[in-house]
Amino acid sequence: MTITIDGTRTARAVRARVAAEVARLTAAGTVPGLATILVGDDPASAVYVAAQRRAVREAGMRDLHRHLPADTPQRQVAAVVDGFAADPAASGILLQLPLPPHLSAADLIDRIPVAKDVDGLTTGSAGLLARGARGLRPCTPIGIVKLLDAEGVAIRGAHVAVVGWGGLVGRPLAQLLLHRGATVTVAHEHTADLGAVTRPADVVVAATGVRGLIGPEHVKPGATVVDVGIHRTPEGLRGDARTDELGGVAGRITPVPGGVGPMTTAMLLANTLRAAERNPRPDAVPA
C-alpha cells in the first residue's frame, strides 16, 4: 500500500498558524506585507503570482504588487525593487521568475535586501544557507522538509537522493537536508546510472523538469518519493514521477497536484511573516 502524502492539508495547517500570528502582529501595529513584482505576460507566472497574492490577502497580510511591461528596461525594474526595499510596508519582496531575456535576473535578485528575501534566492541568502547561519530559505525546499516532518518521515541519518540540481529546488534542498543530518546524493543530467544512485535511498526527490522520469526502477520498495515536477498535459497536471507505476512500490508519494505545490505557497507566507517579525515597522507599538 502506497500512502499519498496530503500536501494540501499540511499547507492549510501552516497557513492557519501564519494567519493567527499575522493577526497578533497586526494588533501590535505591524501588518506584514508581501510585494510581488511581475514583468511581462508569461501565463504560468501570472497564474502563480495571482495565487500567491490571493493567499497573502487570505492570511491577512498586505498585498503589494507591481506589474511591469515585458520591455521594461533593467534600471526601471531595479528602481521598483529598490522602492520596495525601502518601503517599510513591504516585509518581503518576490521578483517572479523567469524574467524577460533582456533583463539580468541575478543582478535584480541581488538588489533585494537579505532581510526581505522571502524567496531565499539572493547571493546573501544562499551564503547564509551554505554556512548554516540564520536566514530566509527558498520556499519549495523548506516546504518539502516541512512536509516530510509532518508525515513523520525521518531525515536525520536517512539517505536522500535529490534528483535535479537547479537553483530553485535541488541545490538549496540538498543543503537543508544535510543541515538536518541526512546523507545526501545529488544526481542530475550528467549522472550515468540514475537508478544505481537512487535505489539505495530512503527518500527520492524528483526536481528535474522531466515528466515521468522517476519510476519503479529508481525506487527502493517502501521509500518515500517527493515529486516536485509540474507538467501541464491533456490529462491534467503530471509530475516528474510515474505515480501509477510507483503504487505498491513507494511507501509514500506526494501527488501532483496537491503535494509539494501547496507547501510552496504556505512557506512563502511563513517566510513573509518571519521577515515582518524581524523587521517590525518603525511605528509599531506593543499591543
Place this chain on the structure above:
Amino acid sequence: MTITIDGTRTARAVRARVAAEVARLTAAGTVPGLATILVGDDPASAVYVAAQRRAVREAGMRDLHRHLPADTPQRQVAAVVDGFAADPAASGILLQLPLPPHLSAADLIDRIPVAKDVDGLTTGSAGLLARGARGLRPCTPIGIVKLLDAEGVAIRGAHVAVVGWGGLVGRPLAQLLLHRGATVTVAHEHTADLGAVTRPADVVVAATGVRGLIGPEHVKPGATVVDVGIHRTPEGLRGDARTDELGGVAGRITPVPGGVGPMTTAMLLANTLRAAERNPRPDAVPA
C-alpha cells in the same frame, strides 16, 4: 598497483605559473600582496601561517602580516581586518582559524571584502559558489579539483563520495564537484552505513578529521582516494585513510604528507593572484 598521487609536484607547477604571472603583474605596476592575520599562539596555526608567508615571498608577492595577542578584543581584530580591507597593497586577506573562543569568527570573516576573500569563507563567497557565479573559492577544495584534473581523473559523470561536511572542505567541495558535473554523495557522522554509500563511488574524498577512518571496506577496487586528513602521530603525519591497507585496492591515492596539503598553499597563492588581477592598484600603469 596503487598509484600515489604526487601533490607536491602539481603544487610546484601551479606555484611556478603563479610566480611567472606575479612577475608580469609587478612589471606592470601591481605587486600582489597577501595579508595574514594570526590571533594568539596556537602552534599549528603559527606553523601554517609561517609556511604560507614563505610561499608568498617565494612567489614574489608582498607579505603583509599582523600577529595579535590571544586576548585581543573583537573590535581590535575587526579594525585590523578593516585596515587591510582598505589597503590597496593587500590583494587578499587570510584570517587564520581557529580564533580564540572569545572572538566571533563568522563576524570577523564577513568583514573581509568578497574581492579579497582568498580563503573563500565569507558568506558572500559561499553564496557566489552556491549560485555558480564568479568568485574566489576555498583553497583546499579547488586544490583537490586541480589535483584530480592533473592526474586525469574524470569528474564529469563520475560518482564522488565526499566524507565529511565541514565548512572548510566538504561543503564547498561538494558544490564545486557538482558544478563540474559529478554525481555527489555527502556522508558524515550521521551516516548510518558509510561503506554502503562510499563503495559505489569512483572517487572517495575523506575530510573527516578522524584518523584512519577510511579503509578497503569503504572503497571500490580501482577507485581514487583523496585524503584530506592531517594527524600528527609518533610515527609521523597520518591521514583519514588507512593508506597501507588501501594499497592494491585503490587505483590512486593521495599521500599524507605530500598530497592535498601542498595544493592548499598553491591555491592560496593562485587566489591571491586572481584577487590582484581583479583589483589592480589604483596607481598601476601599463608596462
